[in-house]
Amino acid sequence: MSLGDRIAEVSVNDAVRASVSYDQPRTGGDGLYWLEARPDVGGGTTVTRWRSGEGKRDVSPKGFDVASGVHAYGGGSFAVAEGTLWCVGRDGLYRSRRHGDELELVSHGSFGDLTIGDGELLAVRESEQGDELVAVSLTGAPQVRTLALSRGFLGAPRPSPDWLAWTAWSERDMPWDACEVWVASYPPRGSVESAVRLAGGPGESAVEPRWGPDGALYFVSDRNGWWNLYRWNGLKVEAVAPIAGECAAEPWELGYASYGFLDDGRIVVAVQEGPRHRLVIIEPGGAVRPVDLPYTSLKPYLAVQGTTVALIGSSPTAAPQVALIDLADADPQVEVLATSEHAGLDGARVSVPTELRVPVANGREVVALVYPPTSAAADWRAPVIVRAHPGPTASCLLRLDWQAQFFTSRGFAVVDVDYLGSTGYGRVFRESLYGRWGLDDVDDCAAVAVHLLSTGWAVPGQVFIRGASAGGYTALHAVAQDGPFAAVTAVSAIVDPDRWAETVPRFQRAHAMRLRGGAGPVCAADVQRPVLLIHGTADEVAVVEDVRELANELTSLGMVPELLLLPHVGHFVASSRQAGAALEAELAHYRSVMADAANDRRGLHSG
Numbered sequence: 001m002s003l004g005d006r007i008a009e010v011s012v013n014d015a016v017r018a019s020v021s022y023d024q025p026r027t028g029g030d031g032l033y034w035l036e037a038r039p040d041v042g043g044g045t046t047v048t049r050w051r052s053g054e055g056k057r058d059v060s061p062k063g064f065d066v067a068s069g070v071h072a073y074g075g076g077s078f079a080v081a082e083g084t085l086w087c088v089g090r091d092g093l094y095r096s097r098r099h100g101d102e103l104e105l106v107s108h109g110s111f112g113d114l115t116i117g118d119g120e121l122l123a124v125r126e127s128e129q130g131d132e133l134v135a136v137s138l139t140g141a142p143q144v145r146t147l148a149l150s151r152g153f154l155g156a157p158r159p160s161p162d163w164l165a166w167t168a169w170s171e172r173d174m175p176w177d178a179c180e181v182w183v184a185s186y187p188p189r190g191s192v193e194s195a196v197r198l199a200g201g202p203g204e205s206a207v208e209p210r211w212g213p214d215g216a217l218y219f220v221s222d223r224n225g226w227w228n229l230y231r232w233n234g235l236k237v238e239a240v241a242p243i244a245g246e247c248a249a250e251p252w253e254l255g256y257a258s259y260g261f262l263d264d265g266r267i268v269v270a271v272q273e274g275p276r277h278r279l280v281i282i283e284p285g286g287a288v289r290p291v292d293l294p295y296t297s298l299k300p301y302l303a304v305q306g307t308t309v310a311l312i313g314s315s316p317t318a319a320p321q322v323a324l325i326d327l328a329d330a331d332p333q334v335e336v337l338a339t340s341e342h343a344g345l346d347g348a349r350v351s352v353p354t355e356l357r358v359p360v361a362n363g364r365e366v367v368a369l370v371y372p373p374t375s376a377a378a379d380w381r382a383p384v385i386v387r388a389h390p391g392p393t394a395s396c397l398l399r400l401d402w403q404a405q406f407f408t409s410r411g412f413a414v415v416d417v418d419y420l421g422s423t424g425y426g427r428v429f430r431e432s433l434y435g436r437w438g439l440d441d442v443d444d445c446a447a448v449a450v451h452l453l454s455t456g457w458a459v460p461g462q463v464f465i466r467g468a469s470a471g472g473y474t475a476l477h478a479v480a481q482d483g484p485f486a487a488v489t490a491v492s493a494i495v496d497p498d499r500w501a502e503t504v505p506r507f508q509r510a511h512a513m514r515l516r517g518g519a520g521p522v523c524a525a526d527v528q529r530p531v532l533l534i535h536g537t538a539d540e541v542a543v544v545e546d547v548r549e550l551a552n553e554l555t556s557l558g559m560v561p562e563l564l565l566l567p568h569v570g571h572f573v574a575s576s577r578q579a580g581a582a583l584e585a586e587l588a589h590y591r592s593v594m595a596d597a598a599n600d601r602r603g604l605h606s607g
C-alpha cells in the first residue's frame with residue numbers, strides 16, 4: 001500500500017471491500033494455493049492458485065463457498081493432489097478433477113483438516129456423536145474408510161511412511177487446555193495399529209504434530225508455560241529451542257501450520273509475543289535467529305517449499321497480504337502475491353497504533369493498542385472506542401484494520417485491549433480468566449479507559465466500549481455497572497453463559513463451562529448506558545434468541561436499546577455482506593449518544 005498525505009473519511013464500502021481475508025496457504029505440485037474470502041461479493045470463500053509468471057486465478061467454481069463447519073470454526077478445508085481439488089462445502093466433501101470444473105460430492109458430512117497422504121486423502125469427520133479420522137482414496141470411486149473414533153475431538157492427521165500422528169482432546173476440554181499427540185503404525189491404505197499417546201493431557205496442550213525430513217515427529221507443547229517446539233526421535237521427546245513466546249496459535253481451527261521445514265535443515269516458526277508476531281529460524285544446532293520482515297502480525301499458516309515460505313502477513317500500515325519469503329540468504333526477499341488493498345484507498349493516510357501498558361491490581365499490566373484519530377496531533381483528545389476482542393481466548397492483532405480506520409478517519413480513537421485471558425502471554429495468563437469472566441476482563445478494559453481519561457486523551461462522556469462474541473459479553477457487563485463508558489455496542493454477543501453452554505456447538509461447550517462462574521448472565525436491570533445490539537439471525541455460536549430476550553427486557557424497563565438483526569448472517573458479522581450496515585449503525589449509535597449529551601449540556605446552561 002502507498003501511504004500518502006490524503007486525509008479523508010474511509011467509506012463503508014471501502015472498509016468492507018478492503019477487508020478481504022486470506023487463509024490456509026498450501027503448496028501444490030503446480031503452484032501455491034490459498035483461500036480468499038471477499039465480503040464485498042457476499043462473503044463467499046474461494047480457492048485461489050498462484051503460479052510464477054501467471055499470477056493468480058480462482059480454481060474453485062464460481063459461487064461455491066469453500067467452508068468447513070467442522071468443530072464450528074472449520075479449518076483445513078481444501079487440499080490439492082495431482083491436479084485434483086478436494087474441498088469442503090457446507091454439506092460435505094467435494095472434489096474437482098480439473099480446476100474450475102463443477103465439483104462432485106464425495107460424501108455428506110462435516111469434514112476438515114484435509115491432508116494428502118500416500119495415495120489417499122486423510123481428514124477429520126465430525127458428528128454429534130464424536131469425531132472420526134477418515135481416509136479417502138485419491139483415485140477411482142472414492143470410498144471413505146474410518147481409521148479412528150472418539151467421543152471427543154480429533155485433529156491433525158499427519159502421515160509418514162508407515163506411521164500416522166494425530167491430536168485428540170476430550171469433550172470436557174478445549175484443545176488449548178488439554179490436547180494429546182498420538183502416534184500409531186499405519187501402512188498407507190491400511191489400518192491404525194498400536195496407538196500410543198506421545199504427549200499432552202491434563203495441564204498440557206500438545207498441538208500441530210508434523211513429521212520432519214529427519215524422520216522425527218515434531219509438535220508444539222505448552223508444558224513449560226509457552227507453546228514451544230519439541231521433537232520425538234522414536235525414543236525420547238526433547239525441546240528443540242526454548243522461546244519465551246507462543247510458537248503456535250490457540251487452535252480455534254483445524255489445519256494450523258505455525259512452523260515448517262526448510263530443505264537445508266532449518267525450521268521456520270511464527271512466534272507470538274503479546275500483540276506482536278515475528279518469524280524466526282531455528283538452526284540445526286538449536287540457535288534461534290529472527291527474520292527481518294515488514295510484518296507485525298502473522299496468521300498461523302506457513303507453507304514451505306525449498307527455502308521459501310509463503311505466509312499471510314500484515315502490519316499497522318499494510319492490510320493482510322499473501323507473500324513469498326525467500327530465506328536462502330541472510331537478507332530475506334519478500335514478494336507480495338496478493339493484497340486486499342484497492343484503488344479507493346490508495347494513498348489514504350492511516351492511524352498507526354502505539355502500545356500502551358496500564359498497571360492494574362496484583363502487579364499486572366494490561367497491554368492495549370491505541371489508534372489515535374487519523375488526523376490527530378501528538379497531544380490529541382478525542383472520543384474513544386475501547387474494543388474487547390472476541391474469544392476470549394484470543395488477542396489483539398497489530399495489523400491494519402480498515403474497519404478501525406473507518407472510525408479513526410471520523411475523529412474517534414480506537415483502543416484494542418489484551419485483557420486477562422488473552423493469548424500471547426503464556427498458559428497461566430490464558431487460564432486466569434476461567435471462573436472470572438465478566439469480572440477481570442471488564443476491569444482491565446475499564447482500567448484502560450480510566451487511564452485515557454486521566455491523561456486527557458479521552459473526552460469525558462465520550463468513551464464507548466464495543467465487543468463481538470465473547471467480547472460482546474465483556475462489553476455488556478462493562479455498562480452493567482457504574483464506570484467510564486458512555487454506551488456499548490455488542491456484536492454477536494453472548495448474554496447468558498449458562499444458557500450458552502447448552503446452545504453452543506459441542507466443540508465450545510467445554511469453553512463455556514470453564515469460563516462461567518464469574519459475573520453470570522447480563523441482567524437488563526443492571527444496564528446503565530445506551531445499548532446497540534447487532535446480531536445475525538443465522539448465528540449458530542451465540543443464538544439470536546438470547547439477544548432478542550435481552551432487548552425485550554431492556555425495553556420493558558424503559559431503556560429501549562437499538563437492535564439491528566441481520567437476516568441470514570452467521571456469527572462473523574465483520575466478514576458478511578452486511579458488514580457495512582453494522583458499521584453504519586455503530587457510528588450512528590455513538591454520534592447519537594454524543595448529540596444527546598451535548599443537548600443535555602445546552603439545556604443545563606440555558607436553565
